[in-house]
Amino acid sequence: MSYVTDLRCRECGQIYPIEPLHVCETCFGPLEVSYDYGRIRGALSRSTIESRPRNLWRYRELLPVAQEVEMGPFSGFTPLLEAKRLGAEIGLKHLFLKDDTVNHPTLSYKDRVVSVAIAKALEFGFDTVSCASTGNLATAVAAHAARAGLRCFIFMPDGVEQGKVVGSTIYGAQVISIRGNYDDVNRLCSEIADKYGWAFVNINLRPYYTEGAKTFGFEVAEQLGWRLPDHIVLPTAGGTILPKVAKAFRELREVGLVEDGAARIYCAQAAGSAPVIRALHKGSDLIEPVKPDTIAKSIAIGNPADGFYVLRAVRESGGWGEAVSDDEIVAAIRLLARTEGVFAEPAGGTTLGVAIKLVEQGRIARDETVVVSITGNGYKTIEAVAGSIEQPFLIEARLKDFDALFERLLNGKRRRARG
Amino acid sequence: MERVFERYYLSYPRSLIREPLLYRLVKTFDLAFNIRGASVSEDMGLVAIEFEGTSAQIERALQWLREIGVTVEPIEKNVIE
Numbered sequence: 001m002s003y004v005t006d007l008r009c010r011e012c013g014q015i016y017p018i019e020p021l022h023v024c025e026t027c028f029g030p031l032e033v034s035y036d037y038g039r040i041r042g043a044l045s046r047s048t049i050e051s052r053p054r055n056l057w058r059y060r061e062l063l064p065v066a067q068e069v070e071m072g073p074f075s076g077f078t079p080l081l082e083a084k085r086l087g088a089e090i091g092l093k094h095l096f097l098k099d100d101t102v103n104h105p106t107l108s109y110k111d112r113v114v115s116v117a118i119a120k121a122l123e124f125g126f127d128t129v130s131c132a133s134t135g136n137l138a139t140a141v142a143a144h145a146a147r148a149g150l151r152c153f154i155f156m157p158d159g160v161e162q163g164k165v166v167g168s169t170i171y172g173a174q175v176i177s178i179r180g181n182y183d184d185v186n187r188l189c190s191e192i193a194d195k196y197g198w199a200f201v202n203i204n205l206r207p208y209y210t211e212g213a214k215t216f217g218f219e220v221a222e223q224l225g226w227r228l229p230d231h232i233v234l235p236t237a238g239g240t241i242l243p244k245v246a247k248a249f250r251e252l253r254e255v256g257l258v259e260d261g262a263a264r265i266y267c268a269q270a271a272g273s274a275p276v277i278r279a280l281h282k283g284s285d286l287i288e289p290v291k292p293d294t295i296a297k298s299i300a301i302g303n304p305a306d307g308f309y310v311l312r313a314v315r316e317s318g319g320w321g322e323a324v325s326d327d328e329i330v331a332a333i334r335l336l337a338r339t340e341g342v343f344a345e346p347a348g349g350t351t352l353g354v355a356i357k358l359v360e361q362g363r364i365a366r367d368e369t370v371v372v373s374i375t376g377n378g379y380k381t382i383e384a385v386a387g388s389i390e391q392p393f394l395i396e397a398r399l400k401d402f403d404a405l406f407e408r409l410l411n412g413k414r415r416r417a418r419g
Numbered sequence: 420m421e422r423v424f425e426r427y428y429l430s431y432p433r434s435l436i437r438e439p440l441l442y443r444l445v446k447t448f449d450l451a452f453n454i455r456g457a458s459v460s461e462d463m464g465l466v467a468i469e470f471e472g473t474s475a476q477i478e479r480a481l482q483w484l485r486e487i488g489v490t491v492e493p494i495e496k497n498v499i500e
Binding site for chain 2: 182
């Protein structure tokens with residue numbers, strides 16, 4: 001059973017049926033899924049949710065999928081780790097990491113949005129799914145399409161690293177490299193989506209796809225014992241996850257799953273691709289497109305589709321946003337790995353780097369509950385940190401050689417401690 | 420030639436906000452257009468627009484807009500994620 005009522009334009013409020021539509025024909029505003037919260041309130045309780053399997057479909061009443069879901073059964077419900085050692089280093093008493101580095105099956109937050117998009121594609125009767133991507137999205141779409149038995153086309157700008165291509169072709173997807181810059185690829189994909197009638201997960205299925213991001217917020221609240229954190233730091237690329245976590249928190253209050261309460265929401269971007277942060281700091285509603293230049297490739301989007309809604313959600317929550325340099329991102333990745341045993345891709349270094357900045361600025365109080373979002377796995381982006389990692393020591397296979405090295409290491413440690 | 424409708428977001432940098440670009444575009448390329456949404460600040464302008472013309476006309480017009488410094492994108496903006 002579905003509790004969805006219709007699609008609505010976020011700008012002018014015009015109502016559309018539940019179809020593969022994504023923009024308002026009148027004002028070109030994005031369409032958003034609406035629900036009958038009154039009925040959901042009567043049908044859904046904490047105990048119902050807690051009795052279900054530990055995946056994102058445990059919140060199915062608040063997702064836009066009507067039929068019994070077969071897709072992505074293990075996506076979602078990733079750990080919320082209490083980060084005591086990291087918290088002690090950066091001066092926070094109640095720090096948590098929402099750890100999507102272990103999301104199933106492709107180790108990033110994209111498994112959430114793609115799970116919902118592919119389930120919806122099956123429901124609409126599509127036989128082909130597609131996306132334009134340089135990384136995490138491509139991998140997630142390819143893997144989920146394989147499991148669903150759907151044909152899959154992935155479009156990539158020419159010159160994307162071999163590893164990224166392998167990450168999709170291994171699942172049987174047809175990968176197409178396109179000559180030209182990112183703008184050309186964008187335009188072509190919009191045209192293909194229009195002409196071929198495929199399910200482009202983040203174009204014509206975008207209203208459904210983005211709803212999957214709410215599960216990140218639902219889980220945070222449930223894992224905190226059905227309450228909202230005081231602060232949550234989220235990355236911004238295309239602008240999907242942050243406004244949807246805000247929507248998730250609003251919905252949890254609306255249907256009575258959490259008491260009234262509010263989380264301040266913070267936007268994190270890499271300094272080399274920070275159009276939303278620039279607009280936020282200027283106090284503007286208009287986002288000036290930029291040409292990204294950062295190691296944080298998975299969040300390097302120069303003109304975010306939903307950037308305006310990120311600004312709105314941040315401001316309404318009383319939050320803020322910051323950008324961090326590539327050096328700060330690498331330092332944060334290393335700090336996270338060293339203190340908590342979590343290896344994040346640069347998007348995770350960005351959120352942690354920004355959290356550190358916000359604590360230093362006094363925007364986040366040290367004794368409040370803080371969630372830092374880690375949305376992708378560092379094993380996919382080894383190249384981002386490889387240059388900053390110390391080389392291993394090389395010794396002969398003799399105990400005395402190791403004894404000598406160990407002594408040297410101990411002395412070095414003592415010298416550092418004295419210094 | 421078949422006439423088509425194409426939808427775009429145009430972002431104007433600060434230096435072009437006071438220029439009557441759409442007037443010049445219509446005079447030069449003989450296109451019809453329909454503005455569906457617009458927002459202008461002192462730093463930039465953003466216009467959601469639908470063009471009507473032949474594909475070749477629209478392509479030439481977009482090329483001209485890009486050359487003078489306007490960012491032209493599909494209404495989905497960046498879809499590469």
